[in-house]
Amino acid sequence: MASQSNDPRQPSAARPYKPSIVAPQDLPIDYSGFIAVVFGVFGAMFRYKLCSWLAIIFCAQSLANMRNFENDLKQISMAMMFGIMGLVTNYMGLGPRSSPKS
Amino acid sequence: MAKRSPLSRFRRLLYVITILSVFFLLLHRISATNEPHFEGFDADEDDEFVIESNDVGPVRSRTPHISLSEPTSESLHGPPNPKPDSEILPPVSDPNSNSKPASTSFDYWDEDEFEGIPQDLSPENIAIKESATGSDFDLSSDPEKSDLGKDLKSEASDVRPPKNLMSYSIEIVCVTFLVVFAINYFTGKRENENLALAWASKFATKDSIFEKNFSLLGVGETEDSPLLLKEGNNVFKFYASGRRFCSGLLATMELKSRHDLISRLYNMVVPCKDVITFEVYMNDDAMDQVVFALARKKLAKTIQKEVRDLQRFAALVPPPSGKKWVPEELQVVSESKEVAGDLITDAVLDQVFGDKAFEKFGKDFISLHFSDQHLGSNKKMLVLKFALPDANHMADMSRLIALVPYYIDLIGRYKLSSQARSKTEAARLKVAQEIYKELQNARQEALQQKKAEQRKKLEEAQSKLSAEALRKKEAKERARQMKKSSSKLKISRAN
Numbered sequence: 221m222a223s224q225s226n227d228p229r230q231p232s233a234a235r236p237y238k239p240s241i242v243a244p245q246d247l248p249i250d251y252s253g254f255i256a257v258v259f260g261v262f263g264a265m266f267r268y269k270l271c272s273w274l275a276i277i278f279c280a281q282s283l284a285n286m287r288n289f290e291n292d293l294k295q296i297s298m299a300m301m302f303g304i305m306g307l308v309t310n311y312m313g314l315g316p317r318s319s320p321k322s
Numbered sequence: 323m324a325k326r327s328p329l330s331r332f333r334r335l336l337y338v339i340t341i342l343s344v345f346f347l348l349l350h351r352i353s354a355t356n357e358p359h360f361e362g363f364d365a366d367e368d369d370e371f372v373i374e375s376n377d378v379g380p381v382r383s384r385t386p387h388i389s390l391s392e393p394t395s396e397s398l399h400g401p402p403n404p405k406p407d408s409e410i411l412p413p414v415s416d417p418n419s420n421s422k423p424a425s426t427s428f429d430y431w432d433e434d435e436f437e438g439i440p441q442d443l444s445p446e447n448i449a450i451k452e453s454a455t456g457s458d459f460d461l462s463s464d465p466e467k468s469d470l471g472k473d474l475k476s477e478a479s480d481v482r483p484p485k486n487l488m489s490y491s492i493e494i495v496c497v498t499f500l501v502v503f504a505i506n507y508f509t510g511k512r513e514n515e516n517l518a519l520a521w522a523s524k525f526a527t528k529d530s531i532f533e534k535n536f537s538l539l540g541v542g543e544t545e546d547s548p549l550l551l552k553e554g555n556n557v558f559k560f561y562a563s564g565r566r567f568c569s570g571l572l573a574t575m576e577l578k579s580r581h582d583l584i585s586r587l588y589n590m591v592v593p594c595k596d597v598i599t600f601e602v603y604m605n606d607d608a609m610d611q612v613v614f615a616l617a618r619k620k621l622a623k624t625i626q627k628e629v630r631d632l633q634r635f636a637a638l639v640p641p642p643s644g645k646k647w648v649p650e651e652l653q654v655v656s657e658s659k660e661v662a663g664d665l666i667t668d669a670v671l672d673q674v675f676g677d678k679a680f681e682k683f684g685k686d687f688i689s690l691h692f693s694d695q696h697l698g699s700n701k702k703m704l705v706l707k708f709a710l711p712d713a714n715h716m717a718d719m720s721r722l723i724a725l726v727p728y729y730i731d732l733i734g735r736y737k738l739s740s741q742a743r744s745k746t747e748a749a750r751l752k753v754a755q756e757i758y759k760e761l762q763n764a765r766q767e768a769l770q771q772k773k774a775e776q777r778k779k780l781e782e783a784q785s786k787l788s789a790e791a792l793r794k795k796e797a798k799e800r801a802r803q804m805k806k807s808s809s810k811l812k813i814s815r816a817n
Contacts, residue, residue, distance in 0.1 A: 228535050228566055228727065228731070229534075229536060229564055229565055230564055231538070232564075233563070233564055234536075234537050234538035234564030235563050235564075235570055236538070237541045237561040237570075239551075251335065269493075270492055273492060273493070274496075276496070277496065277499060277500060277503070277584075278584075280503055281584050284582045285554070285555070287553065287557075
């Protein structure tokens with residue numbers, strides 16, 4: 221199965237690598253970032269500590285899976301802001317507390 | 323090239339959601355049981371009293387049991403009076419004593435006969451508690467409730483340190499998870515990199531199989547370019563070019579997400595493999611009309627239904643009698659049986675796909691798919707998928723890797739017989755006509771839509787024009803009237 225006596229290589233036919241361009245819409249959906257935003261909003265609005273912590277955890281997962289630095293960072297930073305806002309409202313008790321609506 | 327079908331994606335999402343909801347429920351239960359003990363001391367003052375009134379309930383239900391065990395003391399007014407003083411002083415002076423004397427004090431409070439006692443005790447309690455704890459505590463108008471609250475507080479303060487930790491359970495769990503996540507990120511990333519490098523050092527460096535077959539290795543322009551391209555923490559690409567019959571080869575390694583702790587836990591439930599996919603881009607003149615696939619039985623049926631060109635051109639091929647064939651676990655999908663027989667040569671059967679050889683070397687094999695009708699920009703492609711062994715056992719897949727240049731040469735040289743060609747030509751013509759018809763229909767629909775849009779625009783323009791024309795008419799009429807009126811004046815002047 222190895223190459224035969226003549227060399228199979230053809231240096232003249234060598235073409236450099238062209239990375240295939242993937243449109244931004246076709247990229248795999250960042251589920252963990254989406255879930256992070258959902259939990260962050262939930263935790264900030266309804267004052268569930270667990271939801272805010274889960275939002276931070278899913279942000280971390282989204283960061284770990286980030287491929288394209290520039291594109292993905294916007295969504296991840298938005299999710300992280302929601303999570304941190306939720307944590308701050310839960311622990312520091314800012315704002316009016318009589319109504320659950322913030 | 324769909325790596326995962328949408329159904330399996332959704333299934334996995336469902337698994338993740340169920341695991342998360344179970345996790346959430348468990349933690350919620352833990353936090354709910356801890357609330358009455360500690361949440362009362364957080365900033366929420368309104369909630370505090372709500373929680374305390376709830377606590378009064380279970381406390382009151384507990385006391386009858388205790389009081390029943392001491393019937394004599396409750397019926398008397400006299401002796402219990404000095405008793406509470408002596409019994410409550412020890413817990414006050416020694417804040418870390420056990421809760422037993424504190425629980426007996428409850429008996430006296432909750433009984434209506436001893437209403438006087440809480441008021442006597444309350445100043446002592448208040449003074450001592452405030453000095454001991456020094457925390458803020460709003461007194462309500464109801465002294466009993468506040469005293470109960472104070473005593474709850476005393477009980478809680480007696481056993482404060484362990485309850486503190488318990489009530490921080492969510493925070494502790496989440497912070498430890500994040501710390502473990504961070505550690506796992508770095509170790510998992512390094513593990514994946516080591517695996518990819520192990521593969522490259524075995525098969526892509528000097529005197530290796532790819533070096534002997536391709537003149538340009540790596541993803542850069544020059545000779546010294548890096549071999550592997552890291553697209554993500556678990557995706558690595560290797561490119562090689564410069565060989566007869568093909569314009570290039572792209573190997574994509576999709577490893578398990580070892581850097582992501584949640585995926586790692588998920589993969590413990592739903593198994594996953596490290597996969598390497600070879601895509602060989604064949605030259606136009608090098609590949610004849612071949613549609614062929616080989617995979618394990620279940621996978622073969624799935625890909626025959628899902629992959630477009632297999633669906634259109636190929637069918638499952640049963641093992642022919644009287645010929646050496648692939649073992650039972652594997653299934654051939656091909657356009658023509660003749661081509662399938664020609665592609666499964668004796669050499670291949672001896673080395674990899676024969677009954678004996680497959681047992682030894684075939685465990686990492688996933689699928690082969692050779693087609694000149696692939697979807698996408700590259701129509702003529704050979705796609706081979708293998709599972710990656712772990713870093714120390716890379717040599718196990720050398721025979722599978724050797725299939726790659728073997729099949730490039732085999733297909734590059736292969737010419738269909740005239741019979742087979744006539745059949746394949748007919749099939750392709752049919753499919754090409756169908757595609758053409760579809761395109762025409764699509765074009766007609768587009769044209770009709772455009773025409774409808776243009777008509778709408780014209781109508782709008784006309785309506786606008788008519789409105790403008792009306793205005794112009796009105797303006798003209800007014801001008802005429804003005805002129806008439808002014809002309810009368812003129813006439814009069816002239817006169």
